[in-house]
Amino acid sequence: MMAGRGNRLSTFLIATLILMFTGGPVLLALYGSLVPDRVLLSRETSVFDYGLSLESYRYVFFGELPPSYLVEGANRSMISDAARQVPQSLWNSARIALSAMALNILLGAPAAYVFARYAFPAKKLSFMFIILSPLVPTTALVVPIYMLMQSLGLIGSIYGIILVHTAQALPFTVLILSVFFRKLPTELFEAAMLDRCTGFQGFIRIAVPLALPSIGATGLFAFMLSYSEYIFSLVLSGEARSRPVSVVMAALARNTDVSWSLLNTSIFIAIIPTLVLVVLVWRFVVEGLLSGSVKG
Template sequence: MTSARRKLLQKGGLWAATVVVLFFVLAPMLWILDSSFQGENELLTRPSHLLPQQPTVGNFDYIFTGAIPRSFEVTGTLRSRISQEAREVPQALENSIIVAVAVTIANAVLGALAAYSFARLRFAGKTLAFNFLLGSRLLPAIAVAIPYYAIINAANLLDTYTGLILVDLTFTLPFTVWFLRDHFRALPEEIEEAALIDGCGRLQVLFRIVLPLAAPGLVAAGAFAFMFSYNEFLFALLLTQTIKSQTLPVILASVATNPDASLALTAASVVLAMVPPLLFALGFQRFLARGLVAALGRT
């Protein structure tokens, strides 16, 4: 075999493997997207239609306006399969985003303040405080589920954004502090010292010099906090009761595990839920990949 032919074969092999992996990764998402544009009657045919034969936006229309999709009227008997919960998806999306954005902002501000002190200042109890933060993450979520419920209940925060935000902060802040501390430490200290000599306070140094320099780390930490909060399910399930505060994973779970669930409406709900995290993953791809590596690698 000539070396040119061998190279060609090798390239072909690589591309073939890529196509297989791409298919495994993307096909499930594409299939739910495809399903969301099919009517209930079409989804209940066998074999499945790989492409919608009567593409419809009726499912999304129902979620946003409550107009019963045509595909349900046609068969009549399927009326019971209309999933009422799907109507709550827009509100749940709003709840999810409000909670996740609040958690992200709190992480960026509180996390950066604490991380900078850990990175640059000397004070008694520093190691203890830091180890305490990291150690708190050794508790598996399920072990503290009941006490969290009791605390949030006692504070009268059940079914509120605040309750969810507090719990999400407990899980994300230790990570953010530790992650940002390492980022701050990696910056050259001379610029900060020059600013201090010029009369800047620590707070000014942090906001004017350190944060702009550590922006990629801050973006990654913020993205992680957002995604954790947006994706979190167990505590959202325990601490929310009504659509006043229920987040998307809770509503999706109730849509999907309802034995009478409409497949078409479930698919459309899932597609809506996928939009923010996918935009995040695409937009912050570089930051996330680098952040992930740093996060796992430095443990």
């Protein structure tokens, strides 16, 4: 009994530490976005003296300057114009990441199925090429990819960024899904062939339903990778209207005089899409994977 209680206590403490480490920065960003700088940077005042404020959110979304920066002598350099780009950049990142996720699933799942279930010439060589391609340093690919996108007329367009982000995540998608498809019982596909199902029908009717949790997990990874990618987004985005949120946040963070409240507001707004996506797919992906492991 004592050993069981000790294990539960240690598990609870470790889980609490992990939650604090992962969720703590999000809560701090939310707190910092709702508290004015005069409270954050002062030891003599507290949030109970001034209360919570949405003035930073009003500036980000509507351009309304906080009242504290309208008075004479206020340091207006703490208000960065980059913060006004956050809503548009957030929309750009959402479109880019969702498109990269969809393309990864549409291209990666059939490719993984072919690698897992079929034999064809140069199969091992092509598979190793796909899997080892992420080992090439990103900095070595910036110039060639920029020249390629320039020749295609995609510089300054989100379509070029979508293509690059899709290519970045595809090796992981193919690797994970091919491992899953390889473990599916061969008898299922043999029975489908007896029922006159083609290879494509077997993929759609048998492999895809069984692989939905894994497909959801790899799609989520592709979204996260695209949403947080910076180097190619910076090089290919061009004007402010097509910049993803990672580029705008980097520009905002480089301003050493920026308001802490404004910076925290931008950080929390940038986190919201990933939090929403995780909440939406968490139950489907995690419970599906757990149930699959129990049944196996």
